[in-house]
Amino acid sequence: MDFLTALMTIGLNHFLVLGLVIFGIGIMGVFLRRNALITLMSIELMLNAGNLTLLSFARAQHDMRGQALAFLVIAVAAAEAAIGLAIVVGLFRNRKSTDLDELNLLRF
Amino acid sequence: MTQNYPLYLIALLPFLGAALNLLFGRRLGNGIVSLIACGAVAGAALVATKAVWILGHDLPTKGMLVDQFFEKDWITAGDLHVAAGLMLDRLSAVMVLIVTWIALLIHIYATGYMEHEPDYARFFGYLNLFTGSMLILVLGDSLPVTFVGWEGVGLCSYLLIGFWYQEDKNATAGRKAFIVNRVGDFGFLLGICLLWTLLGTVKYAEMGSLLNELRRPFWMGWPAGYWVAVFLFIGCMGKSAQIPLYVWLPDAMAGPTPVSALIHAATMVTAGVYVVARTHGIFDITPSAAQMLVSGIGAITALMAATIGIVQRDFKKVLAYSTVSQLGFMFVGVGSGAYVAGIMHLMTHAFFKAGLFLGAGSVMHAMGGEGDITKMGGLGKHMPITRWTFFVYCLAIAGIFPFAGFFSKDAILAGAFASKFVMADTANPTQQMLINLYPKFLWGTLTLAAFCTAFYMWRLYFMVFTGTFRGTHEQEHHLHESPPEMTLPLVVLAVGAVLSGLIGVPAVMSHGLPESVQHFTGFFEHWLVPAIVPASPEPHGHALEWGLMAGATIISIAGIGLAASLYRGGISKAAENVKNSLQPVYALLWNKYFVDELYDLVLVRPLKMLARVLWRVADAVIVDGGLTKVGPALVGWFGTRTRRLQNGDVQRYLIAVVLGAAAVLFLSTFWLPYRGVQGSITKEGRRVNLVLGEGKVPNNRLVYRIDWDGDGKFDEENVRHAEKGFFHDYQNAGTFRIVVEAHDPDWHVGKSSADWILGARKPLSVTVE
Amino acid sequence: MSMILPVITLLPLLGVLLCLVVPREEAALHRGIGIGVTLTAFLVSLLVLSGFDPATMNHVVKWAWAPSLGIHFHLGIDGISLWLVLLTTFLMPVVLLSTVNAITEKVREFIIAVLVLETGMLGAFLALDLFVFYVFWEVMLIPMYFIIGIWGGERRLYAAIKFVLYTMVGSLLMLIALLYMYIKAHQATGQWSFAYDTMRNLILTPQEQLLCFVAFALAFCIKVPLFPLHTWLPDAHVEAPTAGSVILASVLLKFGSYGLLRYAIPFFPSAVAECAPYMQWLAVIGVVYGSLVAFAQPDIKKLIAYSSVAHMGFVVLGLFMLNPRSVNGAMYQMLAHGISTGGLFLSVGVIYERRHTRRLDEFGGLWQRMPYFAATLLIFTMASVGLPGLSGFVGEFLVILGTFSATRDAIGIPAVVEHAKLLGAICALGVVLGAVYMLWLFQRAMLGPLTNPLNKKLPDLTLREGLVMLPMLLMAFWLGIYPSTFLSDIDPAVVKTLAAFKEKNAAGPATDAPRMLGSTDAKPAADGKPALPAGHPAPTAK
């Protein structure tokens, strides 16, 4: 079985690596962009990458607990998005900006 | 032979009186206060007399009355037991009688003298407290118990000197007395400690049999006993005002005059003499360095204080220096082995010096508190009782036959003259000569001091009681004889000053008298010798003894004559002329040899300065600064540098997390092969064993390629590390470079020992023969 | 099983609960609760004395607390802790009574703080389990922090934080050492235990002993405080309210010396042998230095604080001379210092309440206005100076004598007695200096002319203040006149402690692994076989 075959025989490894890649993109989104909204979206990306990993292992183990956990993660992500957006709105109201580079009131 | 007797009553009665007067005295009237005070002391005196009677009558010479007033020991700590015990033997009997009866007289005197004092009760409370403490001092059966009284009288002295505390001067004088005495107590305390260390007991009765222990050499070539004696004597110097700790006594005259009479003349200041006599076994130990020290200090103090006394103008100052001087006499007595003479002088001195002070009090009472003798004169006609009793005291202190001072002083002079000091190294002729001359030196110094004594006492007498009055009219108008409660003690003491010497007449004088009379005239000696203290040294030959007596008397009369010629009928022109012609000497004496100034310069000021420097510099800057500034400064320095990492930039935090994760991954995966290419080589002939990873790399984790001969081609490929490592048998001798490549198949990281970046700590190579 | 000890330890906590249910405004009621509870605790604590055997632990209780970790609520009392416990319970009602006028703000909180403090102090004195000891040790810290920080003077926060930081530095090191010993004891016995007896019988190697001793000693010496670690004390004393100063001086400082005697010295004989000379020298330096610095102080409280440094120097010196006389003296000095310095602080509180200043130059000639107060202050001054017949003398005398005569006892450590005579002499010099500064204080405050017009109307002691002073005065006399009451309980315990120390020292330090005292004896057993398993290195017995 050569490398190509391995590449095309879809299994657990593929999904995990995909999750990893999405997670990495999320991280880079958080620290490379200056807009708070993009940062929030990147966080959603990372959460989804985690979910993908959970579901992959659930599929591999035939275990529903992974899916249940992923469900909880979605709920948490929803709460996080609500609060995060509220904060962004509040920030914008006060500072007229969502620019993370300018939010330096508490910064040394 | 001991007998139990409730001796505690003697000390307890005055204490009770003190407690009553101090706690409730302000509510009681003066009459009740004086009744309590005098009654307590009178009770103590009666109990004491009864006890002494029992002691003298029922018990043998060495017998003593004892009393353990607590059931348990006073202090118990490990092997240290200090009993709260009192004892009355013939030596303490003398002291107890002196203390109680003279205290009683002075209490009575004080009821008159302090009549108008608002703090009447407090005064008598202190006075009773003092009497009780003094009795503890003389009755204590061990050094610590004595020390309790010793400190107690020090406290009372402090309180009474500063009795009129509203004046800072008095308070300062009291403090000075206490602190100087504390310096002495430092020595006393160390003496007690050293004695206990050496003997394991501090009880007088148990000490005698152990004294041989003290003969062992201890420190700086001197025997242990010498050091005990020196330490104890430092205490005595403080309490009995000897050089160099005498400075407090003249200042102590700031207290009320009865206090000066009781504490600073008759009783407390003689405690040092008592302690030396009490512990004479320690001072007697040969070589007699301790004795030489005691008598030498005493002689020099006697002369120095007497010379200062010559020029003083304050009535009580003159008497104070006289006291210091007389205490010096006593120390020469006890220091040269003439204990009987020393103790007897203590007794006679208690009579006449208490009387002198009370007389001074009487005079100052009449003068409205004025103490400057240049402002007095001609008082004799206004206050005859005071004058004539004072006359008797002056004769007694000058040592005129047959007054008490004659016998006691003469005994001291004779004892000093005849004393023998023994030193360890007698081979040195110069030293031996000096030692032989030492008694003569003592005698000479004392004789000179006696001359001065006679002179200044009679100068005082003439200036005060004869001539014409030199004070203001108002004062002259006010002059009167003192009330009977003041004159009565004066008369009683005067009788004592005349008669008390008669129980200590030298044998050479009583020779040939009837047996019963001899028994009386030698009573004092028989009372103390030989059971309590050793016999005094006596000059060889009656002629010499008579000669010494005559010499002393002539000297005294010469002093009186000189005083009379200069001061009879007021301060004569001649006296002024002498003063002017000897101006530098006068200034020196007038300023008391500048000793106070010297102490101030050498001790007090440096100490104050040191205290300030320690506080402001050592404590505030170095110690406190060191701990509270340097530590926080380090933390602050670290914090200001590291808080940049915690700057609140979340993006940066995330980068830090990612970088950290990457670093952990990088280092952990890289480290393993790196360790894996390090190894140790052992040889067995031509077989070379190679252990890689040094136990830090898990077996079977890495795969290796090994080039054993350094030719660039790997001899072994894809091998794993076994328990014992690798081995290779070389075919021929030589030095070979070994190259190892470690590979982590999981993380796909490889490392070679030839790698220039991460080479092994030392290149692997082997030399085989 | 006698319940006295847990009762007196936890009774103040009951008082705290009572205080919590009483409305905040009822200040008088709170005071009443405080005094009532502490007084009850004092009376109950007196029951300890019946049938007391000083050489063993009395009234022992041992309740499981966290048995899987070897932690037991284990209390007991012997001759060493007896009088310190009674001193604590005795002082608390007195102190609370003294605060009636001084503390008028946040009374409830103050009473609660004092009650919690009492629980902490009693627990720490009584603990026979080192974990319990550490818990109570830290419990003490917090109320004291609040007492200084809330009811204190102007720089109270600085002083409170300094106090806490100093104490914490030491106690955290002690905790580390404690845990280390806990682990080592497990290695030696196979059981997890914080019990005092286990720890005392545990023998470590010399290096381990040294490190653990330094950690313990640092904690205790900061508390004492020993010479270079003392600077928190003047600040804390000056800023603390009167009650805080009294508790601090009378009881809290004693934990340092108590800890040294109870824990640091018996646990680590080989380290003590090594460190004792240094401790001795620091102690005598503290005596002289404290006295000299006290002499320069313009502030009465600061002066007394530095005098505490000097007095506690005596205590530490006495402890590290390691002979029964000096250790007895140290114990006695602890009690005496508690009474005399406590009394001095109470006296300062009296004039501070009247004048709101503690500067010496503000006073002078107060005797004329306040004779009873002057007498009280004089007695405490003299007790502090060490006048025989008052509390200070016996302790100082025993310490000096014990130091001077240390060579008489073969404790087995020559280094301890090397400079005994010199140390004793310097220490005796401290007695002289003590008189210098205390009399100076007394003269500046009480004697001389009454010049300051503000002082001309000062009232003398009130009845309440008299009630506060009276027990202290009686104790000062009792301690001075009849020390047997106290020494007869202290002495057997001290002798036993020193004998145990000597035995442990003679057994020698462990060579490599920790062992228990007596468990691996190098001597062959009765049947002639060696008690050690083969190959085990024999301990180097001296």
Next chain:
Amino acid sequence: MTGIASLMGSAATGLPSLLAQVAQAQRIPGKIDPVPWCPAWAFWVLAALTVAGALVTITRRNLIGAVMSLVATFFGLASIYALLSAHFLAAIQVLVYAGAIMVLFVFVVMVLNREEEEPWSLRSPVLKAFGTGAVVYLLVRIGELLFFARPPLPQRAGTPPPNFGSVSEIAEYFFTKFLFPFEAVSILLLIAVIGAVVLTRTVAKPTSVHDLPLDQQPKDPAADEGDSGAHAAGHGAGGH
């Protein structure tokens, strides 16, 4: 220590060469499950969609564009969930994420209505470059480990049972074993709702004078009489 120092040195200089080394890897993954989970094309297409969507999300200057591409990513992910037999979750993903949450994002973007001048955060660029490198390194190395895992990652053979991932299966968990977290999450959501309200409310109109800044509070307490009822009631709650 020298070892660590040299390691550090090589970390700086040798990072590119290391990456190159990894890229050259010719390795065979561990034992692969003979039954593929899904057709290769389906995975690769969806994976490409998802990754592309994620990349676009974080690189778009236009916020609406970013949100839209994120929606696309979530759709792709939902499909991948379906490939993983998580049908219910796939539906939830579409409903909650692509629907609710993303609508919220769109709303916020619209409300704020703000174009960025410079999309990239330019503070400490060097650090960010290093961070990016580190992420890439981590991705590559961890991906390598995951993909070529040896021994293979543990998994159960065969396809999951038919009702795997169904609503009833998940419900079974949530009403038995996972009841507590389920309730906890519901409370969390409630808190989030309240929190969002509190955070976004306007305090433009204070209900009490005490809500005003100090310098604007009326000096005379009598002037406040008319508002005292609102004062008492509204002091704690504040909001509308």
